[in-house]
Amino acid sequence: MLTHEESTTLLDSTMDVLEGDLANTTPQSGKGIIDQWLAQLNQVENATEISDTLEQVKTQLESDQINTDELVQLFDTLATQTSEFSALMGSEGDIATRLEGMASALKSLAGQLKHQ
Numbered sequence: 001m002l003t004h005e006e007s008t009t010l011l012d013s014t015m016d017v018l019e020g021d022l023a024n025t026t027p028q029s030g031k032g033i034i035d036q037w038l039a040q041l042n043q044v045e046n047a048t049e050i051s052d053t054l055e056q057v058k059t060q061l062e063s064d065q066i067n068t069d070e071l072v073q074l075f076d077t078l079a080t081q082t083s084e085f086s087a088l089m090g091s092e093g094d095i096a097t098r099l100e101g102m103a104s105a106l107k108s109l110a111g112q113l114k115h116q
Contacts, residue, residue, distance in 0.1 A: 079106035
């Protein structure tokens with residue numbers, strides 16, 4: 001498992017990708033971050049659903065023809081799962097708050113993709 005500092009760095013890197021300029025972002029921009037998350041989530045018992053959704057997002061990003069509608073749905077699902085996962089973190093520290101911020105950023109990204 002990650003230390004608090006490593007978790008914070010991964011969350012910050014994720015937010016940088018999610019809040020980046022969508023016009024200048026490529027699908028490859030998020031794949032490294034997804035791989036880092038999968039490596040960590042696969043060590044956590046109650047993270048199977050979120051890992052599965054991340055795998056599906058990664059598959060979409062690696063596809064020659066990305067299905068935007070499916071990707072929007074996956075980001076919405078991932079946002080919901082991230083929010084639910086943050087509730088499991090408890091109120092100690094800032095990780096739960098950061099996860100909620102990431103869930104909001106995922107919802108926002110899904111909305112941007114939907115209206116492109």
